[in-house]
Amino acid sequence: MPLSPSALRLYLVMGSQDCRGRDPAWILQEAIAGGVTLFQFREKDSSLSMTQTVSLGKQLRELCAKYRIPFIVNDRVDLAMILDADGVHLGQDDLPPVEVRPLLETNALIGISTETPEEAKAAAQAGADYLGVGAMYATRSKPDAGKPIGPEGIRRINCKVSHPLPVVGIGGIDGNNAKEVIQAGAAGIAVISAITHADSPRRAAAELREIVERSRLKS
Numbered sequence: 001m002p003l004s005p006s007a008l009r010l011y012l013v014m015g016s017q018d019c020r021g022r023d024p025a026w027i028l029q030e031a032i033a034g035g036v037t038l039f040q041f042r043e044k045d046s047s048l049s050m051t052q053t054v055s056l057g058k059q060l061r062e063l064c065a066k067y068r069i070p071f072i073v074n075d076r077v078d079l080a081m082i083l084d085a086d087g088v089h090l091g092q093d094d095l096p097p098v099e100v101r102p103l104l105e106t107n108a109l110i111g112i113s114t115e116t117p118e119e120a121k122a123a124a125q126a127g128a129d130y131l132g133v134g135a136m137y138a139t140r141s142k143p144d145a146g147k148p149i150g151p152e153g154i155r156r157i158n159c160k161v162s163h164p165l166p167v168v169g170i171g172g173i174d175g176n177n178a179k180e181v182i183q184a185g186a187a188g189i190a191v192i193s194a195i196t197h198a199d200s201p202r203r204a205a206a207e208l209r210e211i212v213e214r215s216r217l218k219s
């Protein structure tokens with residue numbers, strides 16, 4: 001599936017560990033109804049067995065197919081293949097994208113986490129489709145996230161790279177700061193807790209999507 005930058009506008013990242021005991025499939029369904037445009041299955045330090053992970057992944061993958069939103073798997077190329085994912089998201093310490101690309105379908109998406117213009121240039125050379133830039137702000141969802149770089153980190157990358165890839169900001173983004181991230185040049189925002197911890201994931205997603213759409217018009 002070729003990546004349209006509009007698919008990055010509201011990017012939900014989630015695994016069972018983020019759901020505070022609620023059903024991940026229910027959260028995803030509600031979030032899609034609210035306006036999520038892309039989903040990443042990120043099962044990290046969770047208590048699920050591999051069999052349970054595959055079973056949950058299949059459920060979430062089917063929902064994405066039903067509502068026609070891209071389904072990305074974090075870190076795990078094997079899981080991405082099993083789940084027939086639309087792509088993978090790789091960090092700086094994960095498998096190198098040049099090794100991963102030949103394993104996936106021709107049009108598979110590869111997202112790469114970057115913090116600096118140098119990492120962004122390397123990601124572009126490695127054939128990334130989009131960048132995840134963070135941490136924008138302090139986050140409790142990823143204990144090993146680096147020091148926040150703020151929306152300025154996106155501006156630095158977009159200034160110094162001649163043909164910048166579409167960027168999503170990630171890390172501590174919520175309704176209070178999403179606008180700044182879009183106005184810094186991001187194609188979208190990637191969130192965990194702002195949606196998965198909300199009483200109503202549907203309403204939270206709708207509010208974030210509304211902010212993204214309004215901020216794009218003003219940036």
Ligand SMILES: Cc1ncc(COP(=O)(O)OP(=O)(O)O)c(N)n1
Pocket residue numbers: 011013040042044074075089090091092093094111112113131132133134142168170190
């Ligand atoms: C969209 C997006 N951006 C960044 C990340 C972080 O990836 P990584 O640095 O590999 O950390 P983990 O998520 O694997 O803990 C991401 N997952 N998604």
Ligand SMILES: Cc1nc(C(=O)O)sc1CCOP(=O)(O)O
Pocket residue numbers: 013113132133134135136138139140141142145146170171172173190191192193194
């Ligand atoms: C998965 C992830 N990656 C980050 C990075 O900085 O690369 S921060 C992060 C966690 C985002 O969760 P929340 O929206 O709850 O802050």
Ligand SMILES: [Mg+2]
Pocket residue numbers: 074075089090091094
């Ligand atoms: Mg990773």
